[in-house]
Amino acid sequence: MSVKIKVENLTKVFGKKVKQALELSNQNKEKDEIVRKTKATVAVNNVNFSINEGEIFVIMGLSGSGKSTLVRLLNRLIEPTAGSIYLDNMDVSKLSKNDLREVRRTKMSMVFQGFALFPHRTVLQNTEYGLEVRGVAPDERTKIAENALDRSGLLAYKNQYPHQLSGGMQQRVGLARALANDPEILLMDESFSALDPLIRGDMQDELMDLQEQMKKTIIFITHDLNEALKIGDRIAIMKDGKVVQIGTGEEILTNPANEYVRRFVEGVDRTKILNVEHIMSKPRAIINVDKAGLHLAMNRMVTSDFPFLILTNSHHEFLGYITDRDTALAIKKKGANANYKDIVKTDMHIVALDTPIPKIYRYLLSKGNLPVVVMDNNAIRGVIMRRNVIELLSSVAQEEISEVV
């Protein structure tokens, strides 16, 4: 494997008192303290690494760790204070304006967190942008851009504007725009962070597939360890502008370089940090007693195959629940006079939004198939079924398996 990018002593300090700030940073002083003393921010401090050709290199860190600055130093959207960036032995940090523009046009393309699609251009025009500024003839660039869109399954949307697409589709356009340039290197700055978890997972899979086929060198910035472990061939963990560890996911999990990395890695067990709010689903088996009578309730249970219905009123308060068996009996006995009051039960478990997940395990065990109701401000916010918890646990278990393997 040949080295594609080599970064040496790369440093960025925002502000004037550069030397002083760096000195303090090298004494491991906190960021806040350095800012207070020097009014300068050490965003990236003496970073060294090399990235192999065809590798997905993940730079991971919390917000403020300097990872977004670091990726912008690579294509000099931000000018480095010191240090070098070698791309195939060419020092990017010393390029003239024109040469740098040429590198950006042909060798490095960037995908942004907020998609950064041009709102006044159609999907196709967005995808063409890189080729357009490079001076590729209109016919040819349209063909290339359409190809790129076709690969992401977006060709049908080529004449739409970005705001007409969902977030996931917008980011696919962002990726297509980058790939239309056929760059050697893809810079991805938290590219999937703004997407919801399901779409995010899909995009991660797609990126890995793409990597298999196209063998680009990808530098991927994220704050999410799970994402880093999933897609990264190697991971660099940053803290306060410094790289604290570089290694494969396996190495980082089994052999964390310091306390900071270990704390990060421990966070992987998600049942411990998530609470019910994160896994609850929207209640579907629910009926508003102010609007629907018992016969309608029976009808809902039969047609939707619900064994029970949660009762609520127009203020979303929890009134209890009814079972299909009780309802059927009540209707049989009283006919049109049958009323909710005769059969309502209230022995469902109710928890608050911030209840940790392990606390509700026994509620789910004790009560047959009944869900646990999540309430906030006297209103029903969601329900948790056994299914929700099992889904969560199985995703954690899968990660653990892949970590061991």
Next chain:
Amino acid sequence: MSSILAILPHIDLAGKVESLTSFLTTAWSPLFDGIQTVGNGMNDALTGFLQAVPPAVFVVVFVLFAYWINRKRKSFGLAVFTFIGLWFIYNQGLWPAFIDTLSLIIISSLLSIVLGVPIGIIMSKNDTAQAIIKPILDFMQTMPAFVYLIPAVAFFGIGVVPGIFASIIFALPPTVRFTNLGIRQVPKELTEAADSYGSTEWQKLVKLDLPIARPTIMAGINQTVMLSLSMVVIASMIGAPGLGRDVLSALQRAQVGNGFVAGLGIVILAIIIDRLAQRLNKNIKN
């Protein structure tokens, strides 16, 4: 206390400005004469053209245009207003004055845009330029218009050109400010995207900054047009023809009725231009 303030001798600023103006008037007179000739030529050409159009044709064109830009909303209000307004101006015998005013506004607005947009662009790209230009704009807008009418007459003589000059000084700032603001408000990530794909400064300006800033710039231009309209009465004091002159002469002779009618003519023109411009801007936006 007054003795402390009186430590420095009196500064003769008035005298300095006076001598500077008279110096400029003589030293730069070829330049000013040139501007005057070109300005008069432009104005005469435009006025001549507009006067040559029969009023009926003019009204029909404007009404159709007002209908056309509102066609998607199926609303006839603006077209009806345009018709009644222009007919009223004709009916009151204000048509020639109306044409004079219209061409004064067109010329001073066009010049304001031609000067203002590039200045705004420079301001948005350079913080130093912004720091220098901003106070000048404040100065231009707050200095009472009568004050710069005097040098305007000294430079350009009596007539329409000093009127245009005064209008531009008063009406230019919104275009500059809004262009600056619009470009500075382009989201940073979009600028980064344009940069990261290797755009030149010019490509970034044409393909990103100006399209994104367009609605803001148009709002500034609209204000510029309205402000130059508000200068027509003042411009008429130094000999610019038009509705302003009618207002002025009514004022001098205490003719309430004539003054009101001519003033109403200006208001009608303002409303028509404003609504047309806003609608046009909205149409392009969608």
